[in-house]
Each structure stands twice: as C-alpha cells, then as structure tokens.
Amino acid sequence: MRNIKYLxxxxxxxxxxxxxxxxxxxxxxxxxxxxxxxxxxxxxxPLADPYTAVQVLASGFILGADVLLGALIITVFYxxxxxxxFCSWVCPINMVTDLANWLRRRLKLDKEEVNYxxxxxxxxxxxxxxxxxxxxxxGVAAFEVxxxxxxxxxxxxFGFGAGVSVIIAIFLFDLFGVKNGWxxxxxxxxAAYALIGSKSLIRVEHNHENCTNCMDCKVVCPxxxxxxxxxxxxxxxxDAECTNCGRCVDxxxxxxxxxxxxxFTK
Amino acid sequence: xxxxxxxxxxxxxTTLQSVGLxxxxxxxxxxxxxxxxxxxxxxxxxxxxxEEDFLKACIKCGLCAEAxxxxxxxxxxxxxxxxxxxxxxxxxxxxxxxxxxxxxxxxPCYMCDDVPCVPVCPSGALDMPSLLNEKKELDINKSxxxxxxxxKESCIAFWGIQCDACYRACPLLDEAISLEYQKxxxxxxxxxxxxxxxxxxxxxxxLCEQACVTEKPAIFVLPIENSTGRAGxxxxxxxxKKDQERVADAKEIKTKNERSEKEAADYxxxxxxx
Numbered sequence: 001m002r003n004i005k006y007l008x009x010x011x012x013x014x015x016x017x018x019x020x021x022x023x024x025x026x027x028x029x030x031x032x033x034x035x036x037x038x039x040x041x042x043x044x045x046p047l048a049d050p051y052t053a054v055q056v057l058a059s060g061f062i063l064g065a066d067v068l069l070g071a072l073i074i075t076v077f078y079x080x081x082x083x084x085x086f087c088s089w090v091c092p093i094n095m096v097t098d099l100a101n102w103l104r105r106r107l108k109l110d111k112e113e114v115n116y117x118x119x120x121x122x123x124x125x126x127x128x129x130x131x132x133x134x135x136x137x138x139g140v141a142a143f144e145v146x147x148x149x150x151x152x153x154x155x156x157x158f159g160f161g162a163g164v165s166v167i168i169a170i171f172l173f174d175l176f177g178v179k180n181g182w183x184x185x186x187x188x189x190x191a192a193y194a195l196i197g198s199k200s201l202i203r204v205e206h207n208h209e210n211c212t213n214c215m216d217c218k219v220v221c222p223x224x225x226x227x228x229x230x231x232x233x234x235x236x237x238x239d240a241e242c243t244n245c246g247r248c249v250d251x252x253x254x255x256x257x258x259x260x261x262x263x264f265t266k
Numbered sequence: 267x268x269x270x271x272x273x274x275x276x277x278x279x280t281t282l283q284s285v286g287l288x289x290x291x292x293x294x295x296x297x298x299x300x301x302x303x304x305x306x307x308x309x310x311x312x313x314x315x316x317e318e319d320f321l322k323a324c325i326k327c328g329l330c331a332e333a334x335x336x337x338x339x340x341x342x343x344x345x346x347x348x349x350x351x352x353x354x355x356x357x358x359x360x361x362x363x364x365x366x367x368x369x370x371x372x373x374p375c376y377m378c379d380d381v382p383c384v385p386v387c388p389s390g391a392l393d394m395p396s397l398l399n400e401k402k403e404l405d406i407n408k409s410x411x412x413x414x415x416x417x418k419e420s421c422i423a424f425w426g427i428q429c430d431a432c433y434r435a436c437p438l439l440d441e442a443i444s445l446e447y448q449k450x451x452x453x454x455x456x457x458x459x460x461x462x463x464x465x466x467x468x469x470x471x472x473l474c475e476q477a478c479v480t481e482k483p484a485i486f487v488l489p490i491e492n493s494t495g496r497a498g499x500x501x502x503x504x505x506x507k508k509d510q511e512r513v514a515d516a517k518e519i520k521t522k523n524e525r526s527e528k529e530a531a532d533y534x535x536x537x538x539x540x
Contacts, residue, residue: 026347033329039329070388134295142296142299146363163356165357
C-alpha cells in the first residue's frame with residue numbers, strides 16, 4: 001500500500017476548513033466565518049490575507065484595524081509554518097491543480113517541463129508586483145477581481161454561478177497547457193506566501209545516506225526545482241517555493257525525506 | 267570580444283521583451299479591472315461607502331451576507347433560514363465579483379434594528395459611524411442604500427385606482443412615502459391618492475418595490491447617484507438663511523446706463539409705488 005499520510009492530512013485540512021467556512025453561511029456557525037480575504041476565527045480573532053490587504057492599501061483605502069491585525073496574524077503564522085503551506089494545506093485550487101497534475105501523469109501527458117521563454121517559475125513574482133501596481137492605478141484590489149482562489153471558495157460558500165468556468169479554465173490550463181502552470185508559474189498569492197515563509201521553521205529535510213536516487217520525489221513534487229539536493233547533500237529544503245505538501249515524504253520508500261525544524265546553524 | 271558583445275545584446279533584448287510583456291500584461295489587467303468596476307446600478311448594504319470607495323474597501327469576505335442570512339429574525343417556523351437579503355456577486359451577475367448587493371424584488375432589506383450586517387465588516391467598507399445617531403446607537407433609519415422612484419405613468423394610483431401598497435409597506439410609514447390627495451377631474455367625484463417619496467427620509471430598503479402590485483414595479487429603488495439630480499452650487503436659496511450665508515461676502519454689481527431709465531418695475535421683489 002502506498003503511503004499517503006500527508007496527502008490525506010492535507011485533503012482533510014482543506015475539506016474541514018472549507019466545510020467550516022461553508023457552515024458559517026449555511027448554518028450560522030461561528031468557528032470560521034468569512035472567506036480568505038478576511039475571516040473571523042471563533043467569532044473573535046480576525047484573520048486576513050496579507051496580499052489582499054496590501055492590494056487594498058495600494059488602491060488608496062485605509063483599511064480597518066480588523067483587517068490589518070488579521071493580516072499580521074496570518075503573516076506571523078505562515079512565517080513559522082512555511083508560507084506556501086497555505087497553498088498545499090488550505091487553498092481549494094490546490095485540489096484542482098493536483099487533480100490536473102495527477103491526470104497528466106496518468107494520461108502520459110507528463111513530459112519534462114518545457115522551458116517557456118517568458119513563463120518561468122519566477123513569473124509569479126512579477127505578477128505579484130504587477131498586481132499591486134495595477135491596484136494603485138485602477139483603484140481596486142486587482143487580483144481580487146479575478147482570483148480563482150476566492151472565486152472557488154466563495155463558490156463553495158455562497159454558490160458558484162458562472163465562476164465555475166474560471167476553475168475549469170485553470171484545470172484545463174494545468175492539464176493540457178503548462179505543467180504546474182497556475183500554482184507553479186502564475187499565482188501571485190503563492191508568490192506572496194513564498195516570500196512570507198522564506199525563513200520559515202518547518203522544512204523538509206533530506207538524508208543523503210538513505211537515498212537510492214529513485215527520483216520518485218521529483219516526479220510528484222509540484223515545485224521540483226526545490227529538490228536540487230536529492231542524492232547530493234543532506235540538507236533541508238530551504239527554497240521558499242516548497243509548499244510543505246509532504247508528497248515527497250509520502251513517496252519516499254527509503255526514509256530519505258522527512259519534516260523537521262530548520263537548522264539555522266550550518 | 268564578440269562573445270561578450272553577443273551576450274550583452276541578448277541581455278538587452280530579453281530585458282526589453284520582459285518590460286514590454288509586463289507593460290502589456292499590466293494594460294490588459296488594468297483595462298479588465300476598470301471595466302468590472304463599471305456596474306453602477308447596484309444596491310449595496312446599509313452604511314456602504316460611496317460606490318467608488320466601496321469597491322476599493324470591500325475585501326469580499328462575505329461576513330455581512332453571512333450575518334444577514336443567519337440573523338435570528340430570518341428564521342422559518344421550523345428553525346430553517348430564509349433566503350438572506352445580501353447576496354455575494356458571482357460570475358454571471360455582472361457586478362464586481364465577490365461584493366455584497368441586494369435585489370429588492372427578490373429579498374428587500376428588512377431594516378433590522380440591530381443592523382447585524384454592518385458591525386461585522388472588518389475593512390470599513392460598511393461604515394458604522396455613518397449609521398450612529400446622537401446617542402451613538404446604530405440607527406438603520408440613517409442608512410441610504412438607494413432612493414425609491416415612482417414612475418407615475420405605470421403607477422395605478424396615478425390612474426385614479428385606489429392602491430397604497432407601497433405606502434403601507436414602507437417601514438417609515440407616512441415619512442418616507444406620503445400620500446398626496448388630488449381631485450380626480452375625470453370622474454369629478456373621486457380622489458387620487460398619490461405616493462410621494464421623500465428623499466431625505468427614504469433609506470432605499472426596497473420594501474415598497476417588492477410590495478408594488480404592477481407587473482413590473484412602478485416604484486423602484488435606484489442607487490442615490492442614479493436617482494437624484496444636482497442643482498449646482500451657483501444656485502443660492504435666498505430665503506434659506508444658512509444657504510444665503512454662502513454669499514454673505516458677495517457684493518451687488520449694478521450697471522446703470524441710459525436704457526436703465528426705461529427698466530420695468532420689479533414690483534414683486536421691491537416695494538414700488540405706482
């Protein structure tokens with residue numbers, strides 16, 4: 001039986017969070033209300049998405065204290081657990097792109113990643129900056145008018161409408177277009193969380209002694225450029241783009257990968 | 267060194283292309299964002315900032331809509347929720363996606379005394395201070411979600427038929443809508459009972475629009491910006507002391523020439539002896 005511990009844990013976390021958000025609207029629960037833009041935990045603690053908050057500030061509106069405090073709480077949280085843990089443990093689009101990725105492998109569409117000239121893994125950082133600039137120019141939080149992440153979450157909580165087409169588009173893009181296209185190349189929110197978590201404590205650690213060089217980890221990894229140390233050096237995965245999804249840990253049969261606390265001393 | 271020259275040329279070309287593509291992306295993105303902002307015919311929750319600022323401020327969290335649908339007064343007898351007033355705009359609604367709005371003919375705003383939708387807003391898009399009365403209490407009557415407008419050609423009360431559905435549905439009965447009596451010259455023995463909306467009181471809740479009996483409501487709520495005019499600051503109400511103060515420093519300029527001799531007497535405004 002294949003080990004899918006972290007995959008199951010992630011799916012459970014995603015489902016439970018989305019179900020709590022859903023219940024807040026449908027049944028009036030007070031555990032987790034709102035959406036990722038801004039939420040309330042247990043009816044008291046404000047939470048807010050830092051990238052959204054920055055866009056609103058850039059658009060020229062002085063945000064309420066609740067959002068600022070909420071954005072601070074979220075920032076501190078992901079600074080510790082790894083910024084892109086949001087991407088793999090919380091974001092609902094992750095389920096869509098993971099499915100597309102899995103199908104790619106199943107349908108043998110999965111070739112070596114093509115090196116597009118202007119669609120690199122760092123493109124997302126440009127988009128992130130551009131989103132803030134456009135927010136300032138147009139006077140509205142620019143990524144929020146098209147963010148598939150909140151469109152999908154609001155779809156689950158309040159009903160999809162035609163918004164479902166955006167989700168299908170992302171799925172098709174990742175399946176037939178660019179491998180890991182959305183989460184790995186374009187998404188500015190993922191870029192923002194990568195920056196936030198670039199010095200985070202929880203990291204995957206590689207044990208070079210145990211590695212048999214099977215490369216299963218690199219096949220499943222959605223950001224496999226971060227696994228450059230495989231079978232080379234026993235160090236932590238320190239690249240900010242690692243989403244802490246744990247797929248590499250799951251597929252490794254040689255106990256060569258596992259979560260650990262980052263060591264700042266070399 | 268031809269090689270380094272080549273490298274440099276390549277570097278400049280790539281930089282130029284990157285800048286160009288970024289500019290292209292920025293233009294497309296800006297254009298799209300600006301277009302989706304343009305949906306003025308939308309009714310926002312109580313206390314919402316002016317549309318331009320509201321679109322900046324709203325963080326699209328949906329806490330207002332959740333507070334609206336889950337309020338205690340929105341329950342059926344069996345304890346299940348009724349549909350809420352506030353909806354979150356989704357794709358296909360042709361409104362800024364993720365922002366709260368309401369459609370009076372579907373569910374109007376019932377003007378809850380405790381205004382559950384406003385205090386939960388974390389960003390300030392729903393401005394609580396604008397709804398506070400002198401005692402610093404939330405007062406839903408201070409909200410201005412829109413303004414009801416009567417289309418008198420389709421309002422059957424203007425035909426002479428007795429109907430006061432909107433007048434009776436109004437939560438500010440006889441204040442926001444009053445009935446004006448007029449003689450019906452056609453029959454000679456009946457009265458018109460004409461609904462008149464008072465824009466200084468009307469909150470735009472839409473209960474009148476929902477109550478209207480005509481096929482397509484003859485009274486309907488529009489955003490204030492779309493249902494009001496503006497006389498302009500150059501008009502001064504001379505009979506209004508406060509308004510007159512605006513021109514307290516103004517001096518009268520009077521031109522006198524030959525033709526002034528034959529000027530008509532301003533007997534309405536000046537005391538003139540004949």
